[in-house]
Amino acid sequence: MTTTTDADTGTDTRRAPGMLRRERIGHLLQHHGALMVLAVTVVVGAVAFDSFATPQNAANIVVSSSFLAIIAIGMTFVIISGGIDLSVGSSFVLAGVLAAYGSRYGLLVALLLPLTVCGAIGLVQGLIVARTGMAPFIVTLAGLLGMRGLMLAVSDEGANTYLVRNDAFSALGQASFLGLTVPVWITLGLALLGGVLLQRTGFGQNVYAIGGSEEAAVLMGVPVTRVKVLVYLISGLLAGLAGALNAARLSSGVTILGAGMELDVIAAVVIGGTLLTGGSGGLTGTMAGVLLLGVIQSLINQIGVLTSSFQQVVSGAFLALVVVTQRILHRAQRLS
Amino acid sequence: MATAVLEARGISKGFPGVLALDDVSFRLDAGQVHALVGENGAGKSTLIKVLTGVYRPDRGTLLLRDEPVTFDNPLAAQRAGISTIYQEVNLVPQMSLAHNLLLGREPRSRLGVTDTTQLYAEAERVMTRYGIRTDVRRPLRSLGMGTQQMVALARAVSIEARLVVMDEPTSALEPREVDTLFGVIADLRSEGISVIYVSHRLDELYRICDRVTVLRDGRVAHDGPLDELARVELVALMLGRDPAEIRRDGATKFTGEHTTTVGEPLVQARSVSCRPVLRDVSVQVRPGEVVGLGGLLGAGRSETAKAIAGALPVDAGTVTVAGQQVRRGSPAAAIRAGVSLVPEDRKAEGIVPTLSVRDNIALAALPQLSRSGVVSDARIDRIVDSFMRRLRIKAASPHQKVSELSGGNQQKVLLARSLATGAKVLLLDEPTRGIDVGAKAEVQALIDELAAEGLGVLLISSDLEELVEGADRVVVLRDGAVAGELSGDQVTEEAIMATIAATGETDG
């Protein structure tokens, strides 16, 4: 309980002429910065490398980015609500193993088993976060460890790589339609659906409201607990789906991929302009962020002399740049 | 007698150690603007929280249009037609104006998703009625406080409110925005909607309020039509003084005048401004002098102290200590110069709850109590021991956690922390609020003693008696500016109240 005095609210409300323009530039940078950088990078890449701007390379980038993108959609919901989900990388791997394991019982089991398990764990995490008020970061950290353990347990301590034994399920990861694989189309569909959910429904607005100010959201009648639980459920389900699709693509439940994937996902979301403090951001930015990471990776491959780890350096630097820019924009807004 | 919109009968609400509301009755008629006033700790925020479903009363009943009601949470009160607009706008700053206004009631298209065209049109329509013409798609935080306040008001009214509670709605508004707000309040009144208006700005109260309820120490001190009450009477009621019988000395531990009030000023603040909370404030304190800082809540007293202590980013003005200018915006520089602040909000800005009494006392003086970065436990023990004894700090041991002490002892710990730095000037912000009678007397006696030793003290207090008996000179603030200065025989409760109540000159 703090005693609030006028000083806390005493911001000067007058705006200098030209403020609106600065504000608009800030808004543009915040929401479409990743898209602009993506466009510039693509143009530079196309000029510099002949083999970059080919349909083949574009398809490669899109296909390899699609799994990250699916998880990033869920993560965007979580981060906008003011939380974070560190468990998605583990969820992704676990789902792959479960899907490959389940594929021997048919397509339906191969899909439902990972979705059920990952969804259930997401739900539990959501319940713990919403009900006990424990920090999302620590709850999902425990989720990360727990699911890694579960994955190892299912796969005989990682020694057993289940192979996918169902053609219909394999097709889900490998078949192409209009030159793009099925996961890409699924990603597009989910991004569209997620965008509508976030921007055009009461649920989506509730997510923004909770992330913006939980206290205000309660007073405005938002069912905070329910929305929070749903957000973690969505994140768990999408990470599970991405893992299952990846297993279908690789025809096996690989146990070594996906560690640390949560960091790439969070990086993509933050680069896309979604603030980790919650309450603002969106899926367009996230998609641009994911693609930007993919394009950078592709460019580094083109350069050849650089190892692929260079991509991490670039995305780390980029992430730092983005958060610093966001802070500066934030300060400029406060001072005005 | 007309049906009351809302009536509270015999409401009591206690917290451990404090009875915040004691048998409070309150009646609000339809279409009335009802002022609710009182100083800090008088119980108005508790009363508002009871009326709006944040707290449940221990005793007493609430009647909504003559029907008894209980609210489980703020939402229930909202559904019953009671909306609250808080001092700090309780909306989502990052969301657009339109989404804030219509959250939970978004218009849907035939596909079941939000129809944004209609959403923005509806928001624009509503806001026009409140005299706001702006792009409703802009995020709320990019708009002025006045507009934000208006959106909160529009949202409150649009959920079919019969009663709107406004808690210091104008504290961050400009005069033009205040005019718009008052226009809207007049409209509400004519529509039969009632308003509970909480403010310390007398001008505003007299401009728009019909009735006033004054709370003092958890009880109703006065209730009646506002226009029958003179300004100075209202101030007297708020500060718990009866203008008829003042002057009765000896209730505080102050001895009165101090001898040494001559000499060069120890600390001097010149034309300090920090818009919009402080305008051109000048104060000086000489050695051995206790200077009181008077005024109502929100007049800028705490801000003045913080500005001098380097804890407030000031726009203009200088602070000098013994003739030397102190670097702006650095509490560390102020402490090195010998100025130390004991803040009003002990919990948020004072104690470090995870540390012991000893570590809390030594905190600010650590650089003096250590050699090449290693603290000298012997020196700390000595200084902590001497201050614990001198200030009679009651703790099981110096190693007890400070959060386990009573408020009075925590306050003494903070005083000890300031004194341990070797401060020449103490800025004491409400040093006796919320502490028990015994500790209060001890703190007051200590202030006298320190002044006698030649320290300069700036004393902020809402307790007029404390101010009059403790201070040699009183600077009265009003709306962030100096309204007057009283010294010698002029320092009386009447004079302070008259200075506060004087009609504020309209600033150019």
Added chain:
Amino acid sequence: MAELAAAPRVWGGRARLLTWLQEYGVYASVLALLLFNVVFTPHFLEVANFRTQLIQVAPVVITSLGMALVIGTEGIDLSVGAVMALASAMVVLYLGYGAPVAIVAALIAGAAAGAAGGALVAYVGVQPIVATLALLVGIRGMANVLVPQLTEFRNPTLITLGSRSVLGLPLVVIVAAVLTVLVAFLIKRTTFGRQLVAVGGNRAASRLSGLPVRRVLITVYIISGLLAAVAGVLATSRLQASDPTSLGLLMELSAITAVVVGGTPLTGGRVRVLGTVMGALLIQLLQATLIKHNLPQSWTQMVQAVIILAAVYAARGRRA
């Protein structure tokens, strides 16, 4: 709202239990696990076994100490594992100039990484979790770029550091013990240590009391980076190889677990040095116990997850 401030705390039986758990739970658990092993695990009491356990836990202890300091300021440092990898890469790169130069280069790199994260937190005002996340991603990449594949080396000094014992105690363990004492001294006896916990306990009060809040914050991250680099050097010298892709992977999680389980609250204002060491030991013992009893390693992680949740829940119950 001032009337609320004076509310004394009412303690229920459950709250008391949670408090006890937070204060002593880690010691009790370590003791219980030790007893269990003494009784049920063959060869547990042998010196060789203790040596192995201690050598394995040393890098975790060292990074956890830095993490405890950061968490004491209400922060977090996700970059420690990556800094270990970077330090390892630096060792390989500069080994040509001799082991001392290589070690110093590694430590400088660690401190610089910490300074970068600390600057973002203290001066730019970025949330610790984001600032150090950016660092984690970037530094792990940098380490991989510098040393793209597993590189073995033979350097007598480093071999000594990694495998020599003094008075029966492995050097690695001695380093960890010395650092533990140093950090405990830092917290208990230095101005900086006192200021650190004060900044974590109440930042506004610390600022008003004239504490150099920003300098304290950046220093804490530098120390965390340095300690992680030390852990990286030790791990490298034991392996006699540098593998930046896998060295220190998920170390941040182990360190956070050790700190949290050791009773340092995530809300800052308190650093428990011995508790942190015990937390690291607990996880190590748990792992060893499961392995010795032929229980799969997957169990460790699941049990670890439960322990983290329990520790944080206990800390939360104490505040509520």
